[in-house]
Amino acid sequence: MRRIALLGSTGSIGVQALDVVRSTAGLEVVALSAHSRWEELLEQARVHKVSRVAISDPQAADAARAAWDGEVLCGPEALAHLITGAAPDLVCNAIVGSAGLAATVVTLSEGIDLALANKESLVVGGELVTELAAATGARLLPVDSEHSALHQLIASEKGQPPGTIERLTLTASGGPFRGRSREELRAVTVEQALDHPTWRMGGKISIDSATLMNKGLEVIEAHQLFGTAYSAIDVVVHPQSIVHAMISLTDGSSLAHLGHPDMRVPIAYALQWPERVDLDVRPLDLTAVGALTFEAVDENAFPCLGLALAAGKEGGTAPCVLNAANEVAVAAFLDRRCSFLEIAEVIEGTLGAVAIEQIYSFETLIESDRAARDEAASRVAALA
Ligand code: NAD
Ligand code: MG
Numbered sequence: 001m002r003r004i005a006l007l008g009s010t011g012s013i014g015v016q017a018l019d020v021v022r023s024t025a026g027l028e029v030v031a032l033s034a035h036s037r038w039e040e041l042l043e044q045a046r047v048h049k050v051s052r053v054a055i056s057d058p059q060a061a062d063a064a065r066a067a068w069d070g071e072v073l074c075g076p077e078a079l080a081h082l083i084t085g086a087a088p089d090l091v092c093n094a095i096v097g098s099a100g101l102a103a104t105v106v107t108l109s110e111g112i113d114l115a116l117a118n119k120e121s122l123v124v125g126g127e128l129v130t131e132l133a134a135a136t137g138a139r140l141l142p143v144d145s146e147h148s149a150l151h152q153l154i155a156s157e158k159g160q161p162p163g164t165i166e167r168l169t170l171t172a173s174g175g176p177f178r179g180r181s182r183e184e185l186r187a188v189t190v191e192q193a194l195d196h197p198t199w200r201m202g203g204k205i206s207i208d209s210a211t212l213m214n215k216g217l218e219v220i221e222a223h224q225l226f227g228t229a230y231s232a233i234d235v236v237v238h239p240q241s242i243v244h245a246m247i248s249l250t251d252g253s254s255l256a257h258l259g260h261p262d263m264r265v266p267i268a269y270a271l272q273w274p275e276r277v278d279l280d281v282r283p284l285d286l287t288a289v290g291a292l293t294f295e296a297v298d299e300n301a302f303p304c305l306g307l308a309l310a311a312g313k314e315g316g317t318a319p320c321v322l323n324a325a326n327e328v329a330v331a332a333f334l335d336r337r338c339s340f341l342e343i344a345e346v347i348e349g350t351l352g353a354v355a356i357e358q359i360y361s362f363e364t365l366i367e368s369d370r371a372a373r374d375e376a377a378s379r380v381a382a383l384a
Contacts, residue, residue, distance in 0.1 A: 004029050024278070087112075090271065122221045176193060220319050332380040354371050
């Protein structure tokens, strides 16, 4: 049995990860965590016979304690205690936002393998995270579909010889606003932005997909995971979301990873690695799919991708500042305190105002994250 701690279990990835645990063999959940939806969390704990959970919202933790005789951890060290106490074989980090970084750091420091959905950990933590994994020998298994595809294509253990991979390509669905001009994006609503054409996901990543910030975060994620130069990572819009990623080799061959969009596939790959398991998913019938189409990103309508690439290339705390400003701006958009186009304006303004520094330790990142959040929040407040 592979013993798994699942963090962010009430979210879109968390629920699908539990589905994979129930529908495939050899996996056992030993710890669960969520932010505030304690009733759902306790129901998951009951179904999976888990006796220890962490809840980050203090009121929700109190409510859970009153309703349950298992152990409820809360407070700044809760996830660290949850992970070290359960001593799992694998942690699946499906927390949203930079709030997931601490759990990534604890997991890798303990030398525990990590199935990582929380891309923000890699964007914010960068080399500190990958160096930590290298130092302790913990494996980083991406859950993000494009990176799971790349992991499979690159197959670092036995696949392509070093030096033969020339370029990586990440596909983007284009989100709900693909094809719209900047002018047409001025008045789009939260409901329209949340209505993703091919994936059903949590609120934050749905907005990131609509602005294309998600793809920007993913380029940084790919750079960190695979050590590929930014100049060798391409993004192409592919509305059908059938091709997830492609690698191009020096001999003119290109290898792609295909499948219907279903996050259970990359989740199962990460949880079961290196085994491949049977999964009840829709088989790919290319004649039924018909056409696969590809187009370039409209950088004028979707400036967030360019902002992310520039921050990635700048390095240091720039991706951390970008991510923090994005989290603040997306929350403001969901709260109807800023417009869709103002998300990019807040991020660009914050990147211009907060000093970018070299990263010496996680302390640098925590301070930089806080400074960027303050700056972005005051920029949002000044909009109204
Ligand atoms: P979600 O909003 O549906 O769920 C987030 C989970 O994190 C919830 O369980 C919530 O309780 C928990 N959480 C939120 N804030 C927290 C905090 N401060 N401390 C601790 N826990 C907290 O999000 P999601 O769509 O499942 O995405 C999770 C992560 O996976 C994100 O980083 C996202 O970018 C990535 N991802 C998601 C998808 C997808 O299809 N949903 C695909 C690829 C990558
Ligand atoms: Mg993705």
